[in-house]
Each structure stands twice: as C-alpha cells, then as structure tokens.
Amino acid sequence: MHLLSLWRLKSYLRPFATVVIVSWIAAVAGIAAGLAIPMVGKEIIDGPIARGDLAALIPLGLLALALGVVEAVMIWLRRWTQGVAVFGVETALRDDLYAHLQRLPMSFHDEWQSGQLLSRATTDLGTIRRFFGFGALFLVMNVIQLVVVTVLLLNLYWPLGLLVAFAAVPIIVVSNRFERRYRTISRTLQDRQGDLATHVEESALGIRTIKAFGRGAHVFSRYDDLAVTVKETALGKVRLSSRFFTFLEIVPSVTLALVLLLGATAVGGGALTLGALVAFTSFVLQLVWPVSSLGFILAMGQEAMTAADRVLEVLDTEPAIVGGALVLDRPRGHLRFEGAGFRFPGADRPVLDDVWLEVRPGETLAVVGATGSGKTTLTALVPRLLDVTSGRVTVDGHDVRDLTLPCLRSIVATAFEEATLFSMSVRENVTLGHRDATDAEVRAALEVAQATFAYDLPWGLDTRIGEQGMSLSGGQRQRLALARAVLGRPRVLVLDDTLSALDVETEALVEDALRHVLADATGIVVAHRASTVLLADRVALLDGGTISHVGTHRELLARVPGYRALLAAEEVLS
Known part of the structure; x- marks a missing residue:
C-alpha cells in the first residue's frame, strides 16, 4: 500500500x-x-x-x-x-x-x-x-x-x-x-x-x-x-x-x-x-x-x-455532498421541507424526523425549540451543509440536491451564531461571497447589520481584523457576519441565532433594518428571544426532532403551554 x-x-x-x-x-x-x-x-x-x-x-x-x-x-x-x-x-x-x-x-x-x-x-x-x-x-x-x-x-x-x-x-x-x-x-x-x-x-x-x-x-x-x-x-x-x-x-x-x-x-x-x-x-x-x-x-x-x-x-475521501446539474435563472426562494429527516452516522435515533414546513417568498419563519432540539441541523439542510437522510428539501419545487452547489449557495445565505471571520480586512470579510460588490452595496449591508463601526476603525474597511476577528467584540463579529450574509440580497436568508451576542439596543436596531431585507426574501430565523420571534410572520416549534406546532407568535402563546414556557425560560436565561 x-x-x-x-x-x-x-x-x-x-x-x-x-x-x-x-x-x-x-x-x-x-x-x-x-x-x-x-x-x-x-x-x-x-x-x-x-x-x-x-x-x-x-x-x-x-x-x-x-x-x-x-x-x-x-x-x-x-x-x-x-x-x-x-x-x-x-x-x-x-x-x-x-x-x-x-x-x-x-x-x-x-x-x-x-x-x-x-x-x-x-x-x-x-x-x-x-x-x-x-x-x-x-x-x-x-x-x-x-x-x-x-x-x-x-x-x-x-x-x-x-x-x-x-x-x-x-x-x-x-x-x-x-x-x-x-x-x-x-x-x-x-x-x-x-x-x-x-x-x-x-x-x-x-x-x-x-x-x-x-x-x-x-x-x-x-x-x-x-x-x-x-x-x-x-x-x-x-x-x-x-x-x-x-x-x-x-x-x-x-x-x-x-x-x-x-x-x-x-x-x-x-x-x-x-x-x-x-x-x-x-x-x-x-x-x-x-x-x-x-x-x-x-x-x-x-x-x-x-x-x-x-x-x-x-x-481518497469521496465528497458525501455533490451538487446536481440544475441552475435556477430566476429563483423566487419558495422553500419546503417535505418529510425531511436527518440522522448522524451510527446514531441510535434521528436528530430530525418527518419535518414538514413551507416558507413562501417574502415570508419569515422563526424556528423555536429547546437546546439540542435540532434547530441548527434544520437550518444546515437548506444550503446543504448537511444532507437529509430521509425526505427532501426543495427550493421553488426543485430538490436542493438537484441544484449545482454554486447555484444553491448563491440563493441561500447563512449567518451563524458563531461568527467566523478571517485574518483579512473588514472589506474582504464582508465581501467574501460577493467579491464584485460596490462600495455602496457594502455600506448598505453594514447599515442593515448596524456594523458601520467598521468605518471608525484605524484604516476603515481596509483594517485587518486579525485571526478569527479576536480584536473585535462578539457583537461586532456577529454584525460583520450578518452584513456578509445580507450583502448579496439572497432569495433565502438563514439566521442561526445570529443576534445572540448583541445588546438589547443594538438588537432592536438590527431587527428593524432586517425587516426591510426579509420583506424581499424567504427567511428562516432560529430564535431564542421573544424580540427575535417578532421578526417572523410565523413560528415553528421544534420538539423531539419534529415540528409539533406552527402558527403566529400570538396563536402559539395562546394555545401551546410548552411554547410559553420555552420563551419564558429563554428570556430568564438571556
């Protein structure tokens, strides 16, 4: 050998x-x-x-x-x-x-x-x-x-x-x-x-x-x-x-x-x-x-x-996730989970099982659930960071596995809870997925994310922020990661608890700006706070690896005790 x-x-x-x-x-x-x-x-x-x-x-x-x-x-x-x-x-x-x-x-x-x-x-x-x-x-x-x-x-x-x-x-x-x-x-x-x-x-x-x-x-x-x-x-x-x-x-x-x-x-x-x-x-x-x-x-x-x-x-390790051949010329961002399930290799039970959800273009869905309920796994299925092990996820009626990976990931943008920044300038970090973005587009994205502090850095957007962005606070890193996600005006925007490191005042400003972005996109927001849930048109409660309830925030508060208890616990913890 x-x-x-x-x-x-x-x-x-x-x-x-x-x-x-x-x-x-x-x-x-x-x-x-x-x-x-x-x-x-x-x-x-x-x-x-x-x-x-x-x-x-x-x-x-x-x-x-x-x-x-x-x-x-x-x-x-x-x-x-x-x-x-x-x-x-x-x-x-x-x-x-x-x-x-x-x-x-x-x-x-x-x-x-x-x-x-x-x-x-x-x-x-x-x-x-x-x-x-x-x-x-x-x-x-x-x-x-x-x-x-x-x-x-x-x-x-x-x-x-x-x-x-x-x-x-x-x-x-x-x-x-x-x-x-x-x-x-x-x-x-x-x-x-x-x-x-x-x-x-x-x-x-x-x-x-x-x-x-x-x-x-x-x-x-x-x-x-x-x-x-x-x-x-x-x-x-x-x-x-x-x-x-x-x-x-x-x-x-x-x-x-x-x-x-x-x-x-x-x-x-x-x-x-x-x-x-x-x-x-x-x-x-x-x-x-x-x-x-x-x-x-x-x-x-x-x-x-x-x-x-x-x-x-x-x-010799074969990529487990390989793109298809389909390219969508004019994607609308109509997202569906059709009996979607996911099980880690060798696991005794699935993380997700028989998930049915539909998010229409221009609609925002908040996903709420206890820690370990599979929220991050659910959001990872959309850009195919993970692939379903049962059922399917579709965009505009097409299985995401049929789309080319560049096409899918130009349609879907994700901002993660753990903001990853690289040892390069602020501009390079924000334009990571859109290298041809204009200065005006970069400024607009920074304003949405309430990240205009970048202009006050020693060399403005050309300031190198060091490995993992450790020279910035956690909230600043999250805001730059959010600006990176919204820069390309994606058709599907996934926010995986992206606002968790923001103070209450900044969170309110970011949420207000996000409403304008989400109005033109399909949004999935992993939420822990009631204020973040209010960004969404509907809320899906994830329990035991499946969707137990879907409705507006008011509807779930009124008829689902588990939802009320979960939000109350999260507010106390935050």
Whole structure:
C-alpha cells in the first residue's frame, strides 16, 4: 500500500514530462562523464606517464578536463530541471488537496483534527516533494552507477570485482530490515506531529479562554507531554537510522582497504597495472557516495510513502455532498421541507424526523425549540451543509440536491451564531461571497447589520481584523457576519441565532433594518428571544426532532403551554 500510494502520485509529474526527461538525460550524461574520467586516468598512467611521453599527455589531460566540465554542466542542468518539476508537483498537489478539503462535507471536518489536516498540507507534501526531487532520482542513478561500476571493476580485474560485488550482500540484508522498521516509526512520528499541531492551533484560537481561566500551566503541561512524545519518537527514529548509516559507512571503507591491500599485491605480482589499480580505486571511491547515501535515500523513501498514505487518506475521501446539474435563472426562494429527516452516522435515533414546513417568498419563519432540539441541523439542510437522510428539501419545487452547489449557495445565505471571520480586512470579510460588490452595496449591508463601526476603525474597511476577528467584540463579529450574509440580497436568508451576542439596543436596531431585507426574501430565523420571534410572520416549534406546532407568535402563546414556557425560560436565561 505504501509504495502504491507513492506510485499513484506519479500522475502529477505528467505536466512536467519534458523537464523530467531532460533531468534524467542530464543525470545519465553526468554519470557517464564521471565514470569515463577514471578510465582516462588509467590511460594516462599506463601510457604517457609510464613511457615519459609528455606530448601524448596533453590531449588526454584536455579530455579529462572536458569530461569534468561536462559532468559539472550536467549536474547544474539536472538540479535546475529537477527544481522546476518537483516544486510544480508540490504546488499542484497542495492545490488539489486544498480544493478537495473545500469539497468535503462538514461531517468530515467535524471528525478530523485540524492539526492533522494542516500537517498533511504542509509537512507531508514537503516530504513528498523532497523525495521526488532527490530521493527517487538518486535511487535510480545510484543503482545505475553501482551496476555499471561493478561491471567495469569485473572487467578491470575480476577477483577484486567479485570482492566489491559480495560487499553488497550484507547491505541488501540490513536494508530490508531497516525499511520495515523505519516505515512504522516514520508514520508514528508524522501522526504525533499532527497531534502536536492540533494542540498548538487550538491553544492559539482559545488563548482568551485559557487566560481567563488561568489554565496556562495546564495547557502547557499537555503541550509539553505531546512535545516530549514527539521528541522520544524522533529520537527512536534517529537511533534506528544512525545505526544503519554507520553500517553503510563502514562497509565501503573496509572494502576500499581490502581493494588497496589486494590490489597492491596484484600490482607487485604483475597481475594488475598501476594505472588499472588507480582506476580501480577511483571506481571504488565513486561507490562510496551511492552506498553511504543509500540509507538516507531509503529513509526519505519510507517517509515519502507514509506521507503519500496520509495525503491520499484525504484525497481518497469521496465528497458525501455533490451538487446536481440544475441552475435556477430566476429563483423566487419558495422553500419546503417535505418529510425531511436527518440522522448522524451510527446514531441510535434521528436528530430530525418527518419535518414538514413551507416558507413562501417574502415570508419569515422563526424556528423555536429547546437546546439540542435540532434547530441548527434544520437550518444546515437548506444550503446543504448537511444532507437529509430521509425526505427532501426543495427550493421553488426543485430538490436542493438537484441544484449545482454554486447555484444553491448563491440563493441561500447563512449567518451563524458563531461568527467566523478571517485574518483579512473588514472589506474582504464582508465581501467574501460577493467579491464584485460596490462600495455602496457594502455600506448598505453594514447599515442593515448596524456594523458601520467598521468605518471608525484605524484604516476603515481596509483594517485587518486579525485571526478569527479576536480584536473585535462578539457583537461586532456577529454584525460583520450578518452584513456578509445580507450583502448579496439572497432569495433565502438563514439566521442561526445570529443576534445572540448583541445588546438589547443594538438588537432592536438590527431587527428593524432586517425587516426591510426579509420583506424581499424567504427567511428562516432560529430564535431564542421573544424580540427575535417578532421578526417572523410565523413560528415553528421544534420538539423531539419534529415540528409539533406552527402558527403566529400570538396563536402559539395562546394555545401551546410548552411554547410559553420555552420563551419564558429563554428570556430568564438571556
């Protein structure tokens, strides 16, 4: 599976096929030039130097110089073309991974730690890039060099050639054992680094809570435990690799010593010329790097294979929510829940069951229910953040699953209770879904959301508000998120308890402005306060995962005791 995962990523090299071919040609040409130099040296020693013919020395010396220049040029060309290809592959992989993460449903992101995804998009892709750029090429180059040099050694003097060939046997045996153990410990280390990244990210996002509760020491203790675990795993990896690398350094050194000893004996006995011994020794020295680098390349290969496994775990996850082919040219926003139900995978009972609701264009429906009754799940079914597991949701008579996702999410806009802002300017946050919005449209949306405070920030709408908008109050963040939702004048506006962080005075101003927006749109408002309920034309009471009552606020107050008790409890809590 590990090797197969890495092999599957080869398709990313296809757009760079020409550059890769040039790189391989340069690599082979460089090896050929490097191997030719010792043979020229042999001819120099056994020819002009042995005979004292200085005139014949000049052309052979120039040939050796030319071969050295060719080798240097080929090394430069190989490295340059390698860089173009591997950085292109890494960029393409990163783009595909990020785009795929955007396609995956909320259920996937709820299950996965953000740090694990982050480590796959950064550390793992870097590991794959380094192997494609160095390890894969040198693995093949070194094998070619080992085979060619061994053949040349056998041709020069077969007894010493056999000695060098037999030296490869213990290397092969130890390498197989090393690969299996290194693969396991590499995956463990990568997973634990992901856990550490998750903890760091959560601590950074929750720094206010940590400080407010004085839990800095506790959070640091947990971080230290994770860091120590990563360190111990990394040290285990280092111990394993250091033993293997040391072994690989010893074998070539011992082999070279034996070659010099036995070769000198052969020269003394006349079985080998001095030039042949020098060439033989040069070839053996050329084997030192391929052999000693074998451990590094194998380690890099194992890390790349486990990294490929981790990346493909994400890329192989099929999006559970896929858009249809239908596009509505003139949507009206007529919304219906027709026996809609939803059950989380593996859950004993559904969150929603047999929900029937109709919200006509221009009408606003408030959804009221106890905590955990499924209000947020109900609103998430409209833009398909979650998909119904029974029944259906329709817009203008069309199942939302038949619409393309861009079409559906241009019709439906959602403002959430937890306002999410990004580390960018106020303008970029507000226009996130409508990048072509004019200044006048942005101002109108800010006025509806009572968020004109943005103009008083140090650089107005161009002020960067920091990660998660932590430099703003909760009410300010909610108002900017609301402005973002109403900016595009959506046909269906979903407000998931969006006004919960506003003070009473600001809430009244926002509600007054929202009435004008909701008059032209289909509205679903998750409400906890009676003041928010008054925004709606009708109210739906969600109880036990289904709609138990629907009517006006006055009607439900008059005839549904549970509704009165729920609103009274919410008002007390607020």
